[in-house]
Amino acid sequence: MRHRFPSRGLALTYAAGGLVDGVMFNALNTFLFFYLSTATKIPVDVAAIILAAAVVVDAIAAPLIGSASDNLRGRFGKRLPFMLMALPFAIWSIHGVFALPDAPVHVLVPQLAVLAIVARLSLSMFQLPHLALGADMALPYERRSRLTALRWFCNICGGLIAVLGGLAWEVTGAEAGDPAAFERFAVLLPCVVAAGGVSGSIAAWRLKPTSSPGTSGGKNAGLSLLVSFVQAVRNPTFRLLVLGSGVFFAGFSIGNMLNLYTKIRFWQLNQTEVSCVLLASFTGLLGAAPVAGWIVRWFEKKTVACAGLIGFIMVQAGPVTLHLFGALPFAQFQIAMMLSITSVMGGLALGLTGATLNSMIGDIADEHRLLYGSNLQGTFYGATAFANKLANGLGIAFTGLALDLLKFSPSDGLDEAETFAVGLLYGPIGGGLSLIALIPLMRYRIDRHEHARIVAALGTQSH
Template sequence: MSAAVTTLETTPDHLIDATALRQTPLPLSSKIAYSAGSFVDAVTNNVLTVFGLFYVTAVCGVSGGSAGVALSAGLVVDAVLDPLIGSISDGWRSRLGRRLPFMLLGLPLSMIAFVMIFSLPKGVSATTLFVTLLLLSIVLRVSVSLFNLPFLALGAELTDDYAERSRVAAWRWGLGMIAGLATVLIGFGIFFRGPDGLSQKAAYPPFAMTCAAVAIAGALAAIWGTFVLRDRAHPIAVDRPGWLRALLAGLAEIFRNRSFRILFGSSVLFFVAQGVALSLGLHANTYFWRLSGDSIKIVMLAYFCGLLTGAPLIGMFSHRFDKKRMLLVSLGVLIVTQALPASLRLAGMLPFQGMTLATMLAANAAIGGFGLTAAAIAVSSMLADAADEHEYIFGSRREGLYFAGWAFAGKVATGGGALIAGLVLQFSGFPSGAAAKAGAQVALRPETVTLLGLCYGPGAALFSIAGVLILLLYRLDRPTHARILEKLIQQRTG
């Protein structure tokens, strides 16, 4: 492999200083400040995934198909724009650097749209409700990407060390899960208390405003922390073409990298599985498992506890494991926890009810959350390694496009998962209008309950299995990355 020569907007001394900085460990305070930026995506994505489809269908009365289209359309439009955002941020020049201006623009727009989604108007036609939800979904997803993609791309520039990147990813994931757990505690513990609390429409606007305040606090900490760490960033190429040519050239480059193609393809399938399972989660807990509001809270808290406790453990021991092996094992755990409980129930082998059932599902959810944490940390760190490989092959830094490509995979697939979930509700005969009036006590046909369980459990797991098969082709391990990094240091300084 050989690298093209790129003219960089920097002096050799500055380039050497930045390279040396990226070889040094990050101070703990810097890791925490930077990682708090994960609050924005974690809060908006978790709240929409956990509560969004239930709120729109079972509370506001929108049909499952219309809700799925509106929520997934925002993800699809955003996914199309993600590569453009990533490409422009890769070459942006300003006194604040190339990432911060986008973060400062995306933060207020995303929080306004987020609160408005959970404040849908009453007494309007179904068409007005659908169009309002569609537009707000698009604005929210695009504005979150304006913040989150530059934020993620900067994380790949803070360090070049193979193991340190996993630690940064673990902190970022862990703090994001703290924010996600906070939303669940705020929701079930304050705003949705009681047996029919999830069906109370008036509780959703103040819930959304409280969650937005959590996200803003984390974002402001990250903006300051990012500004302090700006000297570690990679230099910007002077001879970059216009934005369209830069985008097309960058897209062509990243898909020529075998490592990126494998991570992209496996991520698409994995995110489809997560989108289906999480979008149907409240429906399944309420109507398939027939859990009470308090039992649902226990299961959801266990899931987020698994997500949260996994971060420090993975951060401490990730340097001992190859990232690909860690990812394959964690995906295997996820597949089992996705498919097994619902399959046993459908086969008549899980007859438990009440608190016994809730305890079993909570343990399963905690294990699944731990597996998801390990998978997310591994993939995020692997993407940063693949960006180094990209510079070695093509002579250009594409962190923004790499994480935009991953976000594209996640959003299109998660949007597809939400659409599939909405269509499942539509074609299974789920009575959205009746559910909006009767809440959790609405009667469902046995066929509706069976189809809900099939798609929520083993059906979703099939997509994860396909993603594992693709991931087996990945080859960028620790020794290979070390050789690439050594060559890159020589190229940057020579």
């Protein structure tokens, strides 16, 4: 099999497409619930249910999108049409969801539902074919990780832009609940999405001649989608990875949804301290990109992913758990400094896990092609997204219902019992659930030697 690695310019053009999901994922997951609960009239529990429903709808659609992109035929390739179709809807929805009008609840609820669903679906319709495009290239073990790490770096840059923009209104306008404070944020997001989308689409156009053929298409395209999905689920290695990834995301979504509340209400950080802690996390995430590309030369991907997962859980759950039980007797400025340091470490750990898991999906696609003769990169990314997003939606719904049971009010201060409950959700419950992901991930069996054997066997088949 011939190993192809794009030129530096083309690799960067491809990787810049990661700005789309970096901006949208962080805006939707980190800031949207906070925005809805402080600057709109929508009740907290209703907002949580709508956001969870949008994630579940997206989860159902994700494997269909991935399978469809595997089976598409045409002169524009099999990835580019989906990306071009998704981009205008992504731009429209990510603006609209942060620019809701001052209207009654019965008007806002359906509008939010439509915008949230469109935002999630358009994100998947761009992201999944774009991820599969990178896996389409027949790259060896380490080079695939390098390309994945480069895309991860651009993804985190997009997330950093979202956080910096979000801080501009979260720090100054969120407490007052002034919707006008969000206007610049709602303008910034679609601009970055458009830039990343255009760059990723250019790369898809230039790389389309190298795309590997799918499974089947034509008149039986609908049946092909089902066959592709069933084939992907049959792969035992893939089942281990998707189970571990899904369980991790269930716990991660709980902490992610409560991220700002934990920093502001539980830790009682001021505006400057919140900004420092959030930016420290992205410093670690950005550092993970070059580290991930280097570290897989010395360690197996499974080892890196599991070590990163353990490190992230320790950072997320450790300080909160210690503080809950009075084992963290620091002054306020010491807590802020500690959280900044641990956030760098947690960002680095999360980045290593995310980058290596994405690279492992490509390796599984190679194994599947050898075992079953089917090229299902998009299907594997879509099925993984299905599990992750379904778990994410369940985590969001669980957190929203838990806050509702606590009679949580964003405009009021938390009493001692409510503070303890929020910390318990964020730390021990979310972190403990994520820790279970290690059980299936430790059984993953494709190492560099096994992947080299797979690539050699595929090369023999092609001759």
